[in-house]
Amino acid sequence: MSLNFRSQAIAVVLLLLLPSRGLSEPRGRLTLPANTGSILDHIYSGRRDLALPEIHKLEEQAPDDPLGYLLEAEAEWWRIWCDSAEFKYGMTMARHHEKAASDQQYLELTAKAYTLAQAKLRQNNSGEMHLYEAMADALSARLLAIRGEYRAAAHAGVRARANFQAALELDPTLYDAYTGLGLYNYYVDTLSTVAKALRFLMGIPGGTKAEGIRQLERGMQEGQISASLARFYLAMNLLNYDQKYEEALGVIGPLAAKYPGNPLFQLMEGDLNVKLGRKQVAENYYRAADAAANEIPEAECRAKMKQLAQQSLASMQVK
Numbered sequence: 001m002s003l004n005f006r007s008q009a010i011a012v013v014l015l016l017l018l019p020s021r022g023l024s025e026p027r028g029r030l031t032l033p034a035n036t037g038s039i040l041d042h043i044y045s046g047r048r049d050l051a052l053p054e055i056h057k058l059e060e061q062a063p064d065d066p067l068g069y070l071l072e073a074e075a076e077w078w079r080i081w082c083d084s085a086e087f088k089y090g091m092t093m094a095r096h097h098e099k100a101a102s103d104q105q106y107l108e109l110t111a112k113a114y115t116l117a118q119a120k121l122r123q124n125n126s127g128e129m130h131l132y133e134a135m136a137d138a139l140s141a142r143l144l145a146i147r148g149e150y151r152a153a154a155h156a157g158v159r160a161r162a163n164f165q166a167a168l169e170l171d172p173t174l175y176d177a178y179t180g181l182g183l184y185n186y187y188v189d190t191l192s193t194v195a196k197a198l199r200f201l202m203g204i205p206g207g208t209k210a211e212g213i214r215q216l217e218r219g220m221q222e223g224q225i226s227a228s229l230a231r232f233y234l235a236m237n238l239l240n241y242d243q244k245y246e247e248a249l250g251v252i253g254p255l256a257a258k259y260p261g262n263p264l265f266q267l268m269e270g271d272l273n274v275k276l277g278r279k280q281v282a283e284n285y286y287r288a289a290d291a292a293a294n295e296i297p298e299a300e301c302r303a304k305m306k307q308l309a310q311q312s313l314a315s316m317q318v319k
């Protein structure tokens with residue numbers, strides 16, 4: 001697909017093919033607040049209205065901890081994704097985002113998380129804070145990329161990669177870092193020959209899909225923060241780049257089952273079934289996405305998701 005998405009996806013670097021294990025419990029060594037899991041569940045259920053009060057409470061209780069600001073930025077990212085998503089080439093995806101005043105809040109959150117992690121690293125060189133630095137850069141980079149600011153996005157993405165590596169050198173059980181490195185290595189291998197030449201001239205490190213998938217498998221199964229994100233983006237990659245539709249269904253299926261109220265996952269299942277020629281199954285998923293959209297509390301995102309579901313149905317000439 002487009003270089004836009006490749007650049008966006010390299011920048012994602014954040015925050016797999018073991019569907020038989022489902023969504024396993026994470027086993028990393030981060031020390032996380034007890035409600036981190038419920039916050040992530042709210043985010044991936046499409047319920048920012050439930051996630052944000054918990055996040056703000058977390059920020060009040062630990063104002064010097066980067067985690068709260070990273071979680072808030074992650075919640076904001078899915079609002080941006082919803083705003084930018086479009087149905088094109090037989091699939092729903094966020095390909096481009098026009099620069100908006102509301103973006104500044106998102107970038108301020110990532111900058112604050114990075115600054116706080118950096119301050120803690122000056123006191124103690126810990127893998128955890130290198131991980132949080134990397135996540136802050138990755139969150140920032142994916143917005144810059146979807147806005148078409150590729151040079152700035154690449155700079156942030158490369159810096160994130162270095163911090164993911166530093167985190168693992170200090171603590172190999174920080175599995176969320178494997179998610180970040182896996183995404184980087186996968187996407188950098190999808191670049192065109194010309195783009196790879198430019199990457200070399202710019203000093204951007206290379207990577208391979210095979211290595212990226214191995215790392216993503218660890219992140220998806222054992223990450224504490226990014227497991228669902230790894231699953232979503234691997235399914236998107238298998239759909240968009242590799243055309244491995246059956247494998248992609250195996251990856252996205254557990255996520256859609258865990259978060260049935262998020263129409264985005266239902267839309268992806270519908271897109272994949274269309275590619276496999278299962279139009280009746282696809283129609284069921286698209287109608288499920290349309291119904292789930294009714295429960296989204298934010299009017300703009302609710303309207304966008306219903307529009308995407310209707311466009312998906314119309315693409316099959318279904319009313």
